[in-house]
Amino acid sequence: NAGVTQTPKFQVLKTGQSMTLQCAQDMNHEYMSWYRQDPGMGLRLIHYSVGAGITDQGEVPNGYNVSRSTTEDFPLRLLSAAPSQTSVYFCASSYGGQGKETFFGQGTRLTVV
Amino acid sequence: GQQVMQIPQYQHVQEGEDFTTYCNSSTTLSNIQWYKQRPGGHPVFLIQLVKSGEVKKQKRLTFQFGEAKKNSSLHITATQTTDVGTYFCAGPGAGGYQKVTFGIGTKLQVIP
Numbered sequence: 001n002a003g004v005t006q007t008p009k010f011q012v013l014k015t016g017q018s019m020t021l022q023c024a025q026d027m028n029h030e031y032m033s034w035y036r037q038d039p040g041m042g043l044r045l046i047h048y049s050v051g052a053g054i055t056d057q058g059e060v061p062n063g064y065n066v067s068r069s070t071t072e073d074f075p076l077r078l079l080s081a082a083p084s085q086t087s088v089y090f091c092a093s094s095y096g097g098q099g100k101e102t103f104f105g106q107g108t109r110l111t112v113v
Numbered sequence: 114g115q116q117v118m119q120i121p122q123y124q125h126v127q128e129g130e131d132f133t134t135y136c137n138s139s140t141t142l143s144n145i146q147w148y149k150q151r152p153g154g155h156p157v158f159l160i161q162l163v164k165s166g167e168v169k170k171q172k173r174l175t176f177q178f179g180e181a182k183k184n185s186s187l188h189i190t191a192t193q194t195t196d197v198g199t200y201f202c203a204g205p206g207a208g209g210y211q212k213v214t215f216g217i218g219t220k221l222q223v224i225p
Contacts, residue, residue: 033213040122042217043156043201058212090155094213101146102203102213104155 001026006091006105013081013112021076021108023091029103030096032074036060036087037107043090049074050096081112117142117204119216127224132189134219136202145185147176148201150218156201159187192223 007022025032033048035058045058049068063085065077074093078085089108094100118137126132136145144163148156160169162178162185169176173196175188189196199218 035215040217042119043215045212045214048212059214101158101161102148102156104157107155 003027004091004093004103004105006089006108008108009106011108011110013078013110015081015083015112017081019078019081021078021089021091021110023074023076023105024072025074025091025093025103026072027093027095027103028071029093030071031100032068032091032093033058033102034064034066034074034076035090035092036085037090038087046076046089078110083112086110086112117145117202117214117216119202119219121219122217123220123222125222125224126192128194129191132192132196132221134187134200134202134221136185136187136204136216138183138204141182142185142204143182144204145178145182146203146213147185147187148203148215149198150201151198154198156215159200189221192221194223194225197221197223 004025030051034046035043037043044060046064047066049055052068052071055066068074091105092102094102120135146161147159150156160176165182166180167178173190177186199220201218202216203213
């Protein structure tokens with residue numbers, strides 16, 4: 001099993017550009033989520049999904065879109081990149097339900113200039 | 114805002130010293146999880162606590178869940194350089210267990 005796979009690992013965008021961060025998991029997990037990690041801020045939830053076709057907002061959803069057409073994939077779209085979106089992004093998945101271990105991808109380091 | 118508060122944010126210890134990080138919530142938590150993130154890496158699950166007053170050990174790591182299920186701690190005995198990293202607690206966020214909320218993390222530096 002590959003676990004949670006994120007691409008790309010690094011990305012530099014210009015302000016106003018759009019892009020999609022890819023995330024795939026091969027563990028048949030129901031629950032997938034996206035976090036951003038900034039110095040001194042910990043991990044903040046952007047969007048999450050409890051199953052195919054179902055998504056919801058987390059703590060910091062503005063400027064990001066998600067969709068969940070399959071169980072395996074949960075892409076994160078930046079509509080119009082801003083310097084404030086410079087961060088490390090982690091995709092995560094779990095079986096769902098209370099207290100299930102969360103598995104993280106390797107992360108995407110995004111810089112918006 | 115964060116459902117769980119974590120302190121301290123940073124800790125430097127001499128190798129061999131003990132280390133403790135604390136996690137506090139204003140509401141009762143159904144469970145709490147602990148993760149470790151090595152520098153440049155991603156968070157990795159360490160353990161989950163569910164029961165009031167629960168204590169679990171993993172070698173030199175001791176995890177506790179408070180009686181009221183509102184606080185938790187991670188204690189490392191005799192730190193080693195391999196313990197370097199950021200330790201996060203995580204619990205169900207406001208709005209349901211799906212919204213797992215992480216503490217701000219405690220960054221541990223171990224001085225050889």
